[in-house]
Amino acid sequence: MLSKLFKVAGIFSEALRDATEFLRFNAYSPFANKSQRAFYKILIEAHTIEKGLSLPNPKLLFGKDKVRFVMNALSRYDIGHSPVPAHMSLGALDAYVNFHARAGAHDPLLDEIANYLKTWEAKLPKPWKGGTREVTFNGQPPNDLQHLMASRSSIRALQSTPLPPERIFEAIAMAQLAPSQCNRQASRVHAYQDRARIQELLGLQGGSRGFAESVGNLFVVSSEICAWGGPGQRNQAYVDGALFAMCLMFACRSMGWGACPLNLAIDHKTESAIRRAGGIPAGERLIMMIAFGEPIAPDTRVAFSPRRPAAEIATLHA
Ligand SMILES: Cc1cc2nc3c(=O)[nH]c(=O)nc-3n(C[C@H](O)[C@H](O)[C@H](O)COP(=O)(O)O)c2cc1C
Incomplete structure (x- = not known):
């Protein structure tokens, strides 16, 4: 009983420390570099x-x-x-x-x-x-990991044609190869093809203006909170969920589809509204949406999104 009380107290005190750390270092903080x-x-x-x-x-x-x-x-x-x-x-x-x-x-x-x-x-x-660059969907998707990873980009010019459900399940099964803590497999994925529902969901998401109208296939990736317990695990739903979502995007690419991750950097009110619109049970933390589908053209213009040199982000601790 006492240990349970400690856990509850820990959840509140960690939430407080999360808040102070975020306040101290976030983009608006005058103390940040x-x-x-x-x-x-x-x-x-x-x-x-x-x-x-x-x-x-x-x-x-x-x-x-x-x-x-x-x-x-x-x-x-x-x-x-x-x-x-x-x-x-x-x-x-x-x-x-x-x-x-x-x-x-x-x-x-x-x-x-x-x-x-x-x-x-x-x-x-x-x-x-x-600026922008061209990516091609001509020919077979690369079947070695390095080239598959290099050939994935966020595709915002998608055909609205619904993809066959059995192919969507194939992609989901591939994404399930993602690792998860203790093999919990708490990630969930909700797939939508109804245009009106997709528009409602994307309207709540807000980051797909300019291409939302053409989205005919949408995933909402979520993660069951009941897989986690105790203060130390408070963010793990996001860790496992994000790894699953990444694998799902690679799976889409290997099926020859384009996909665009869509952030769910939202407050609880919007999260609840998305759950309601999407028929997603309470108790699932929303991780991100992914718009997907056949690309409009085999050669597609994408945002360049250059990567930093590895040396800028890595610290080799000898
Ligand atoms: C968690 C997450 C959320 C994102 N949200 C959006 C979004 O709301 N709208 C959008 O157009 N792109 C979104 N993106 C796509 C990023 O802009 C894109 O991944 C980044 O520019 C790198 O480009 P690449 O995916 O083509 O490699 C998101 C990406 C991630 C990982």
Whole structure:
């Protein structure tokens, strides 16, 4: 009995420590490292430009505020921290200008961007790793892991045709090869093909604007909370659930489908609304959504989303 009481108290005290640690280090904290914060902020905003360009029909002059923000933030950014935000921003801005040139569009903002890019060419010579790139779904999906991993990208130009349920189960069975703590296998996956329900779910998710209308297959990955107990395990549903979701995305790729992960960085109210709309039982923690389907074209434009050099993220502890 006493040990149970300790566990309950532990859950509250760990939640409090989670909150203080988050407050201390999160993106809005004045105590967080300034360059680190700028790094993430620029990456996030530059990604909205490259993502906009990867949509099936980008709107002319979309995201003007984001474009201005990225130029201003990059001008203040210390490139010595990491050149990746510069590559990503300049590549995205360059692709933005080129997209509008191809569309025959004119606007003072486009001239402003072109001049801005010229000022950077000496500081950071081209080619800039950013903007968009092409991926191909032509031929058989790679059957070795390294190439399969390299061939996966977030695909936002999807056909709405519902995929055969038996093929969807095949992909899910493949994703079940994901490891889980003590082989708990607490991950759950809800698959939807009803267009109205998908639109409702995506409306609650909010991160698929510009391509939601074409989504005809949607997963919601969740994880059963009752697999976990005690304060130390409070986040494990996310760990196992995310590993499962990653395997599900690779499984989609190996089936020749495109897939796009969709965040569920939401509050409890929205989580409950999604559960209600999706017929998902209480007691399942929502991990993420994944839009999937045949790609619209065998050659698809995707956001470049460059990766940092491994040495920037790794610490070799001798
Ligand atoms: C947990 C998670 C949530 C994401 N949420 C969204 C989203 O809401 N909308 C979207 O268009 N892309 C979303 N993405 C896709 C990322 O933008 C993408 O993975 C990243 O830019 C790397 O590109 P890649 O997937 O093509 O390698 C999400 C990715 C992850 C892992």
